[in-house]
Amino acid sequence: MAVLVTGGAGYIGSHMVLALIDAGHDEVVVLDDLSTGFDWALPPEVTLVRGDVADQPLVAETIRRHGIDALAHFAAKIVVPDSVSDPLGYYLANTVKSRALIEAAIGAGVRHVIFSSTAAVYGEPAVVPVPEDLTPNPINPYGRSKLMTEWMLEDAARAHGISYVVLRYFNVAGADPRGRSGQSTPNATHLIKVATQAALGKRGQLEVFGTDYPTPDGSCLRDYIQVSDLAQAHLVALNHLRGGGDSLTLNCGYGRGYSVLEVIDVVKSVSGVDFPVKLSPRRAGDPSRIIAGADRIRAELGWVPQHDDLRGIVTQALAWEEALGRRNRV
Numbered sequence: 001m002a003v004l005v006t007g008g009a010g011y012i013g014s015h016m017v018l019a020l021i022d023a024g025h026d027e028v029v030v031l032d033d034l035s036t037g038f039d040w041a042l043p044p045e046v047t048l049v050r051g052d053v054a055d056q057p058l059v060a061e062t063i064r065r066h067g068i069d070a071l072a073h074f075a076a077k078i079v080v081p082d083s084v085s086d087p088l089g090y091y092l093a094n095t096v097k098s099r100a101l102i103e104a105a106i107g108a109g110v111r112h113v114i115f116s117s118t119a120a121v122y123g124e125p126a127v128v129p130v131p132e133d134l135t136p137n138p139i140n141p142y143g144r145s146k147l148m149t150e151w152m153l154e155d156a157a158r159a160h161g162i163s164y165v166v167l168r169y170f171n172v173a174g175a176d177p178r179g180r181s182g183q184s185t186p187n188a189t190h191l192i193k194v195a196t197q198a199a200l201g202k203r204g205q206l207e208v209f210g211t212d213y214p215t216p217d218g219s220c221l222r223d224y225i226q227v228s229d230l231a232q233a234h235l236v237a238l239n240h241l242r243g244g245g246d247s248l249t250l251n252c253g254y255g256r257g258y259s260v261l262e263v264i265d266v267v268k269s270v271s272g273v274d275f276p277v278k279l280s281p282r283r284a285g286d287p288s289r290i291i292a293g294a295d296r297i298r299a300e301l302g303w304v305p306q307h308d309d310l311r312g313i314v315t316q317a318l319a320w321e322e323a324l325g326r327r328n329r330v
């Protein structure tokens with residue numbers, strides 16, 4: 001039995017690939033168009049099929065040739081403010097292309113799907129930590145594009161007798177503790193990545209988008225989950241599905257929020273660099289606070305995080321950012 005990982009050359013997908021290889025899964029196939037991913041992020045034993053997830057003949061051929069029973073679907077466009085300026089691009093990438101992929105995968109015999117969803121489906125939740133049962137109410141096109149795919153998957157699974165786990169990731173950060181992968185996108189917009197770049201002098205300053213939110217220090221609160229912990233959540237989800245487990249929708253977070261200003265303090269403290277910070281207006285599409293109700297995934301899948309420590313996450317991110325510079329990559 002083999003696993004197809006779409007977007008496996010990207011940040012989170014590459015950690016899933018490493019987790020599969022580390023756990024002894026011998027056949028891992030990645031489908032990636034390398035639009036934001038890197039072939040060098042993949043270990044040599046992995047098969048890379050370069051192409052688009054919406055290329056149905058390619059998807060069907062890949063699944064049949066490698067005897068794939070399980071699909072982990074990471075490939076997407078992921079930047080919240082970009083989704084506000086280019087909503088139709090996001091609906092195409094995240095909804096329309098996912099529909100094509102799911103159809104081709106089911107048609108070719110895939111039995112299990114793990115889908116990379118997002119905390120953005122909750123929008124500006126009335127309660128934090130957010131339980132999975134809260135009715136989703138996304139406030140940006142990115143969250144809507146992902147929620148529609150959740151719904152398509154749920155309906156298709158019911159109609160065609162397949163099983164799925166939807167994982168709603170909160171803010172993913174950090175890097176492989178062994179230094180094999182990390183966030184490599186040159187123009188990344190994620191807070192911890194950008195802050196480490198500021199600490200290393202790759203950016204002149206860090207902007208704080210909004211200090212007038214209804215939060216304790218006025219900046220936004222997020223729940224930062226370490227990327228290898230998240231990859232492990234996919235492994236236990238895969239085992240659950242292959243063992244005949246029911247379909248599930250689960251939050252992936254630690255259940256604790258940090259403000260933007262707190263994150264910046266940690267990056268300054270870990271790096272020892274007091275880089276310039278500019279207080280700027282709010283960014284389009286940002287909810288003020290989003291923190292995971294984090295119990296269900298532990299109860300359902302027995303997931304036990306190993307890296308629930310913001311200083312550790314920042315230390316990994318900083319080490320990866322330094323290594324990228326040394327390798328003269330990005």
Ligand SMILES: NC(=O)c1ccc[n+]([C@@H]2O[C@H](COP(=O)([O-])OP(=O)(O)OC[C@H]3O[C@@H](n4cnc5c(N)ncnc54)[C@H](O)[C@@H]3O)[C@@H](O)[C@H]2O)c1
Nearest residue numbers: 007009010011012033034035036037052053075076169172
């Ligand atoms: N990074 C986060 O904090 C976060 C939080 C919640 C959810 N997610 C979800 O996790 C998933 C992975 O995100 P990431 O941070 O690793 O992003 P990423 O941009 O690093 O990875 C996406 C990968 O998908 C590939 N790709 C994109 N469109 C494709 C297509 N049409 N066909 C084939 N390959 C394609 C890219 O080349 C890249 O390798 C996404 O679905 C994203 O929505 C991310």
Ligand SMILES: O=c1ccn([C@@H]2O[C@H](COP(=O)(O)OP(=O)(O)O[C@H]3O[C@H](CO)[C@@H](O)[C@H](O)[C@H]3O)[C@@H](O)[C@H]2O)c(=O)[nH]1
Nearest residue numbers: 078080118119120170171189190191194207208209220283
């Ligand atoms: O230079 C920066 C970058 C970010 N922020 C703020 O930091 C917070 C986190 O932003 P960012 O790291 O860009 O992540 P989010 O916009 O919260 O979105 C991430 O987390 C979501 C889940 O919560 C995922 O769905 C998205 O894919 C992923 O990009 C937000 O308040 C931003 O306004 C800044 O103030 N300055």
